[in-house]
Amino acid sequence: MALLELRDIHKTYHLGGETIRALDGVSLDIDSGEFISIIGPSGSGKSTLMHILGCLDSPTSGTLMMDNTMIHDASSRQLASIRNKKIGFVFQFFNLLPKLTVRQNVELPMIYSGHSSKERRERAMTALRRVNMEDRSKHRPSQLSGGQQQRTAIARALVNDPRIIFADEPTGNLDSHTGELILEMFDQLHNEGRTVMLVTHDPEIAAVTPRRIEIRDGKIANEADPTLAGKAPRFEQIIKAESKATT
Numbered sequence: 001m002a003l004l005e006l007r008d009i010h011k012t013y014h015l016g017g018e019t020i021r022a023l024d025g026v027s028l029d030i031d032s033g034e035f036i037s038i039i040g041p042s043g044s045g046k047s048t049l050m051h052i053l054g055c056l057d058s059p060t061s062g063t064l065m066m067d068n069t070m071i072h073d074a075s076s077r078q079l080a081s082i083r084n085k086k087i088g089f090v091f092q093f094f095n096l097l098p099k100l101t102v103r104q105n106v107e108l109p110m111i112y113s114g115h116s117s118k119e120r121r122e123r124a125m126t127a128l129r130r131v132n133m134e135d136r137s138k139h140r141p142s143q144l145s146g147g148q149q150q151r152t153a154i155a156r157a158l159v160n161d162p163r164i165i166f167a168d169e170p171t172g173n174l175d176s177h178t179g180e181l182i183l184e185m186f187d188q189l190h191n192e193g194r195t196v197m198l199v200t201h202d203p204e205i206a207a208v209t210p211r212r213i214e215i216r217d218g219k220i221a222n223e224a225d226p227t228l229a230g231k232a233p234r235f236e237q238i239i240k241a242e243s244k245a246t247t
Contacts, residue, residue, distance in 0.1 A: 002029040002065075003163070003195055004053060009062035009072075011048050011218075022048040023059070024218035030197075032163070035190040037198045037206035040215035047168060049215060050199045054087055054166045055079040067163075084112050088157030092169035094149040096141040096156075103128065103137040106156045113160060127155035131185065147178035154185055165189055168199045183208055 011023040022045045030036065030053075040046040051057040052064065055071065058079070064072035071082060083089075088109075096105045106124040115123070128134045131151040141149055150170060157165055167186060171179030183205065190196045198209060206212045214222040 003032040003034075003067060004028070004030040005063075005065040006053070007063045009049075009052060009059045009064065011045075011052065011057070012060045021218050023052070026062075026215075026218070026220055028213070028220065030195065032195055033190070033193050034211055035187070035196050035209045036211045036213060037200055037209040038213050038215060039200055039203065039206040040221075041201055044215045045218040046199050046201075046215045048218075050166055050168055050197065053197070054089060054164075055083045080112070084109060084160060086163050088160070088162040088165045090150070090153050090157050090165065090167040090170045092172040094141070094146075094153045094173075096149055096152060098141050100140070101137065102133060102139050102141070102144070102152050105141070105152060106159055109156060109160050123159055124155070127159045128152070130158065131155045145178075146174050147181065150174060150178075150182055151185070154182070158189075162194070164195045164197070166197050166199070169201070170198065171200075171202075171205065179205075 006026055006028040009023050009026040009028075010021070013020045013022060024045075026045075026049060038046045038049060048057070052059055055066075055074075056079075058074070059072055062072065063070065066082065067086070071079070074082070096102075097108070100108075103121065103124045106127055107120040110120045110123060125134060125137060128137055131154050133148060133151050133155060136144060136148060136152075141152070144152065150173075165186070170186070171182055174182060186196050186198065187208070196209075198205060200206055212223065213220060
């Protein structure tokens with residue numbers, strides 16, 4: 001049984017008398033532990049697909065099953081509970097609250113989980129150690145570099161030990177070197193057994209993942225054969241190839 005199953009998913013919006021089909025009949029299976037990129041140009045529907053997969057939005061029609069549970073018609077409260085327990089998110093613009101410290105930002109997902117303040121602090125610091133941000137725990141986001149802010153966002157995504165990580169253009173606001181380090185972190189999370197999905201418009205980033213799903217005009221336009229998992233260029237191989245090309 002797949003971890004995520006989508007069947008004939010449609011998502012439409014009505015704006016100014018016009019009907020916009022953001023997703024148009026998407027069917028997809030995602031297994032536990034996969035490392036996947038969802039790639040497509042701006043407006044293709046890739047972010048809408050991530051929002052539905054990540055329980056941030058509901059489809060207009062079609063069925064969605066997560067972990068053998070139907071969730072396409074779940075209430076907002078039920079979706080929030082699923083997100084909090086099973087899913088971690090990392091976004092392009094970090095989405096850190098400026099008035100909170102790094103540690104307090106990482107603690108936020110646990111506030112809705114009923115953890116004590118002591119347990120929140122301990123788990124937040126453990127997550128920050130994983131991304132080498134423990135020594136910045138008392139800083140505020142404005143005192144951090146872009147890479148440090150994204151590492152903080154990754155710690156926040158990990159703090160509830162989710163099965164699934166969604167990352168929407170996670171390197172979009174970072175320089176190339178820092179972006180490479182962030183991608184290595186996602187690769188490590190995948191190697192630990194988590195399901196990791198990157199949403200991107202960049203083919204070079206998509207090439208890092210064993211499975212690639214291309215979205216155009218709300219439909220799956222192309223998909224790399226998932227049986228080739230492990231045969232795609234590894235991150236280290238890509239970097240070595242680029243280094244040789246410039247020498």
